[in-house]
Amino acid sequence: MLRIEPAGLHDLAGAYRTCLMTADAGEDATALHGDPDLLGHVYVGPYLAQGRGTQLVVVDEAGVCGYLLSADDTLAFGAWAEAVWWPPLRARYPQPAADARDAWLVDRIHAPERPAAAIVAAYPAHLHMDLTMRARGRGLGRVLMERLLGELGARGVPAVHLGADPSNDNAIGYYGLLGFAVLVRLPVVVWMGLRLDP
Numbered sequence: 001m002l003r004i005e006p007a008g009l010h011d012l013a014g015a016y017r018t019c020l021m022t023a024d025a026g027e028d029a030t031a032l033h034g035d036p037d038l039l040g041h042v043y044v045g046p047y048l049a050q051g052r053g054t055q056l057v058v059v060d061e062a063g064v065c066g067y068l069l070s071a072d073d074t075l076a077f078g079a080w081a082e083a084v085w086w087p088p089l090r091a092r093y094p095q096p097a098a099d100a101r102d103a104w105l106v107d108r109i110h111a112p113e114r115p116a117a118a119i120v121a122a123y124p125a126h127l128h129m130d131l132t133m134r135a136r137g138r139g140l141g142r143v144l145m146e147r148l149l150g151e152l153g154a155r156g157v158p159a160v161h162l163g164a165d166p167s168n169d170n171a172i173g174y175y176g177l178l179g180f181a182v183l184v185r186l187p188v189v190v191w192m193g194l195r196l197d198p
Contacts, residue, residue: 002065002135003058004059004140005056007055007056007069009049012045015057016039016044025165025167033101038093041105042105046080047069054151055067055070065131066135068127070128072152073125075120086110089109093106093109094106113189119183122159123195124158125159126163148160158195158197159194163190164190166187166189179194
């Protein structure tokens with residue numbers, strides 16, 4: 001039985017695993033990386049470590065199989081990560097990366113990806129959502145998103161953005177169905193946004 005629960009540090013390993021299993025345009029990226037933890041360090045760990053905002057996991061009898069992780073204030077979250085999350089990882093993973101397959105992730109640790117200031121100003125919150133194959137096709141993505149949007153609205157957050165892999169047409173189309181509009185399309189990321197206010 002799949003269920004949605006608030007995420008905590010006890011979900012870290014399962015959420016890291018989910019991130020790796022969905023990172024190749026929704027498919028398993030294990031063979032594409034030398035260090036299986038790097039994706040999680042970039043896209044999962046700081047949200048669970050900070051523990052603010054809306055952090056949700058999808059779980060079943062086999063463990064975590066999906067998540068929605070978010071930050072209400074992208075600028076404040078980035079400042080916290082610069083002070084707390086990135087420094088020890090930068091010491092552990094110096095540039096250049098030991099494994100060429102991990103170079104872009106090590107670069108991301110040293111220079112985190114950020115959308116243009118205009119996007120953050122207009123859409124201050126951001127999110128990451130991933131579901132493994134066993135959690136897909138059950139409407140859970142919509143449930144996770146509705147839960148997030150309800151909580152953001154209750155906290156007075158006016159809009160949210162996300163970054164999608166340009167090669168993942170399914171994800172881009174899916175977010176479009178949920179009401180997200182393409183804000184900027186770049187070679188490495190498609191930035192999408194949704195306003196909560198009418």
